[in-house]
Amino acid sequence: MKFTSILKMAFFSILSNKVRSLLTMLGIIIGISSVIVLVGMGEGTKQKVASQIEKLGTNLITVNITGNRNKAVSTSELEELRQKPGIKDIAPTLTQNNINIKGGDKTATTNMEASTPNYFEIRKLDIASGRTIQQNDLDNRFKVAVIGITVADELFGSTNVVGETMSINGYDFTIIGVLTTQGGSGGNSGDDRVIIPLTTAQRLVKSTDIRSFYIEASDKDSVDEAMGYLQLFLNNKYNNDTKSYRIFNQTSLLETSNQTNDSMTTMLSGIAGISLVVGGIGIMNIMLVSVIERTKEIGIRKAIGAKRENILMQFLIEAGSISGIGGILGVLFGYAFAYVGNNYFKMSVVISNNVVLVAFLFSLAVGVIFGMYPANKASKLNPIEALRFE
Structure with a gap:
């Protein structure tokens, strides 16, 4: 069977269940937009703090002598x-x-x-x-x-x-x-x-x-x-008594601030990434339901000559398409949230194209990985038993 035919059938299946497909995408959409916005907020905060520190001068050193006895x-x-x-x-x-x-x-x-x-x-x-x-x-x-x-x-x-x-x-x-x-x-x-x-x-x-x-x-x-x-x-x-004074280095402060922001951004992105995994589990569940609903259809296709890899490819394309479309919508929502935050809530959200690309590719990978089990199950169905299924 031609790849284009498999692709058409996969998209027809998605479009025939619009509401279910949209609900399945919801986890991916939330996950992608959350990752984009949270990483953008982290980068925006990082740049804002760096700008404030650099205004004071990254080559500035402050010294305070502590204690009245010193x-x-x-x-x-x-x-x-x-x-x-x-x-x-x-x-x-x-x-x-x-x-x-x-x-x-x-x-x-x-x-x-x-x-x-x-x-x-x-x-x-x-x-x-x-x-x-x-x-x-x-x-x-x-x-x-x-x-x-x-x-x-x-x-x-x-x-x-x-x-x-x-x-x-x-x-x-x-x-x-x-x-x-x-x-x-x-x-x-x-x-x-x-x-x-x-x-x-x-x-x-x-x-x-x-x-x-x-x-x-x-x-x-x-x-x-x-x-x-x-x-x-x-x-x-002060005879090597480091408690007699305190030294503040703007460069060290900038590095510490960047490290803290990076850690917070990574943590928040990880939390947001969990919703992508949850979205992937949702895709797997819906694809398993789809396999059960279309058992007789699979049996008929196998009976007239459809190969196992054709069935496997069709269900993988469906899963990948759901996660891919969800990823695109998530990216659009991410940009929309960033625009609203920057222009109406005085937030600082800086979106990186690399982050958007990685998040989108991750969403595709999640869809394919979690779609593998139901696709494999569908491809292994016995055509005789599938035709008997009610």
Whole structure:
């Protein structure tokens, strides 16, 4: 029997039971669309997190000296460390959270950061209006401040505030610049902050201790080299007591984040893949029912000369066609869900063509594998017994 004839008969059988065929495909459709969407969400989250980390700079290293008993780092030590290979620049910082600020007749609380002029370059901070802190501000301990747009809106109801005066913990400061939108949420918002000169802050808190600083490696490939010299410096200063300090490496953070996202995506895809297997079991059950319903038909075909491989091929084509059509519908639903999520629910779903192809091929394989048993059973029917079947 010609392959085209077998193909026509297989499709005729599927179309003659439209509702049953559609219900059989349902598991495949759900499985394929779930895999595509979940993997897409994982990839979208991965890219979003990577983008946020890269905005801070993948060559950024943050160091915090922990514990009040541990001696602080001096400016001269940082200057010496700055000369090491792989290190481009260093910015010492002083931070205080939940400080009281006032502008006009409005008050609020925010986070204060104090540093040197190179802080803005190292942290990739851009100015929307005004200017950043300059060396002259440090030398003269000027009471000047660069603020985030959240602070500007809360105190003045506008971002056009350069030249205005605000109070920080009871001291008057002149606003010299407003940062561009940094993003973030809650207490981690990059827009809810005040940055002042390091020397001014040290005078206010009556301490010159440097207990945190940022290091900018020469480039992404120099991070490990910079980390090596930093580790050597801290080990010598604190007698190899690693509990005296904490080091945050943006590159390591990015790698850890990617690994976590990949693990979560794999797990979710595996769960979604289970529905494909369930769909395959559904195909096998329906094909077994079909074999029973068409037992006499199989007997007649065998009696007039149909070979075993013809019967086997027909049922395998039926099973493969059901899973294939279900796979195509699942892909279409996956793309539709991704479009809706990206455009109406502010989700980040990035669909990979490779994932779509693998998911579709897997659905075909599931249909063929689970269709093999009923197809084999149908091909082995004895024509005499099949003709007697009622």
